Amino acid sequence: MQNNKAAQLKGTMKVPGDKSISHRAVMLGSIAQGKTTVSGLLTGDDCLNTIDCFRKLGVDIHRDGEFVEINGKGIDGLQEPSDILDVGNSGTTIRLLLGILSTLPFHTNVIGDESIAKRPMGRVTIPLKEMGAKIDGRDNGKFTPLSIRGGGLKGIDYVSPVASAQVKSAVLLAGLNAEGTTSVTEPESSRDHTERMLQAFGVEVVVDGLKKSIQGNQELTGTSINVPGDISSAAFFLVAGAIIPNSEIKIKNVGINPTRTGILDVLKLMGADISIHNINDQSVEPIADITIKTSNLRGVEISGDIIPRLIDEIPILALAATQAEGVTVIKDAAELKVKETNRIDTVVDELKKMGANIEATEDGMKIYGKSKLHGADVSSHGDHRIGMMLAIASCLASGETNIKNSKAITISYPGFFEQLEKLMQ
Numbered sequence: 001m002q003n004n005k006a007a008q009l010k011g012t013m014k015v016p017g018d019k020s021i022s023h024r025a026v027m028l029g030s031i032a033q034g035k036t037t038v039s040g041l042l043t044g045d046d047c048l049n050t051i052d053c054f055r056k057l058g059v060d061i062h063r064d065g066e067f068v069e070i071n072g073k074g075i076d077g078l079q080e081p082s083d084i085l086d087v088g089n090s091g092t093t094i095r096l097l098l099g100i101l102s103t104l105p106f107h108t109n110v111i112g113d114e115s116i117a118k119r120p121m122g123r124v125t126i127p128l129k130e131m132g133a134k135i136d137g138r139d140n141g142k143f144t145p146l147s148i149r150g151g152g153l154k155g156i157d158y159v160s161p162v163a164s165a166q167v168k169s170a171v172l173l174a175g176l177n178a179e180g181t182t183s184v185t186e187p188e189s190s191r192d193h194t195e196r197m198l199q200a201f202g203v204e205v206v207v208d209g210l211k212k213s214i215q216g217n218q219e220l221t222g223t224s225i226n227v228p229g230d231i232s233s234a235a236f237f238l239v240a241g242a243i244i245p246n247s248e249i250k251i252k253n254v255g256i257n258p259t260r261t262g263i264l265d266v267l268k269l270m271g272a273d274i275s276i277h278n279i280n281d282q283s284v285e286p287i288a289d290i291t292i293k294t295s296n297l298r299g300v301e302i303s304g305d306i307i308p309r310l311i312d313e314i315p316i317l318a319l320a321a322t323q324a325e326g327v328t329v330i331k332d333a334a335e336l337k338v339k340e341t342n343r344i345d346t347v348v349d350e351l352k353k354m355g356a357n358i359e360a361t362e363d364g365m366k367i368y369g370k371s372k373l374h375g376a377d378v379s380s381h382g383d384h385r386i387g388m389m390l391a392i393a394s395c396l397a398s399g400e401t402n403i404k405n406s407k408a409i410t411i412s413y414p415g416f417f418e419q420l421e422k423l424m425q
């Protein structure tokens, strides 16, 4: 993909459905009893892989664009698949799926792409094995391909070493069909979409600070889910609006769940001209419209318990920091190393090629502001968020930027380039 400098970005837009919520809607609908309808589903590759895995498990799922109907027969309605389940590039799919498969008394093989093969699965397979699931795979079940035979689980009181919604969700989903109570305690709060959505399906989740508990043998009842716009996708246009001259962008219907809004807090702290309006917190997930205008940003420190609230937004925040006055320091973000790519390395290496003054640290990065970016030959390394960050960087850079493997962007944002082009007109 080739991109050139943009004079301005102006307009009103929507972003596709939230990826985390879309995965969960398909999964919970598949294990619920009765009909679930989902509107506004993200049709990115990751969520399509989730649908494909549950179809292979025998679930009746009809999709018409962003609308999905699932005819659930309860968790016991899932059947041993005759084919390997392939999650593609999606960490959320494999980790949450492992939680569900752990409860089912049959055999499944699960694989993903070469990025998934490098990502740690021990963080979910260790507690799931402790609950009684039989899981094997490379390095004693810590990496794909994985083979799993579930059933006969016992609840656990699990203290997770990482603030990860995928770990929390996998254990809680396994707990749905385990004997007794299952609890997960996290070091910091991670996104709580699973807890919220389980409640919408009629399951009781007990929240005691950082400890979340669930009783075994609870049945889910099908429901209607309306997926809000993905704040992680909106983040690319929020930063674009702030750093590209003469811009003003309004993004409608964005999910503003407080466990996801670290990006808004940091942009405000950096001095961005951002406003949040039309807040509607009447349903399971709160939504709002967000407007951003070209801003004079300043460098900040981003560390501590805000990190899980903006973990996927760090690549685009790093780009914002290259245009801020002063230095930005990102700490406590070692989790970036185990995403689709090592996002500390890919952000630093690719932005350096475009002239940014940025260095990697042990658990984050340091960015010196007000760099003049120039076009270069860069690569997404197959990581959708790196691809989108580079596309926004190219709108600011002088000359031409060639982004290798920009196709990866469809993992979370089909139609990204079309949207960007519309705002340039």
Ligand SMILES: O=C(O)C1=C[C@@H](OP(=O)(O)O)[C@@H](O)[C@H](O)C1
Residues within 6 Å of the ligand: 019, 020, 021, 092, 163, 164, 165, 166, 167, 169, 190, 191, 311, 312, 335
């Ligand atoms: O649960 C989810 O939907 C997600 C949780 C986060 O990962 P971790 O659970 O590994 O922190 C996030 O980075 C990922 O994009 C989606």
Ligand SMILES: C=C(OP(=O)(O)O)C(=O)O
Residues within 6 Å of the ligand: 019, 046, 089, 090, 091, 092, 093, 312, 339, 340, 385, 412
């Ligand atoms: C880390 C991400 O997703 P996943 O873990 O589902 O692959 C992401 O979307 O940035």
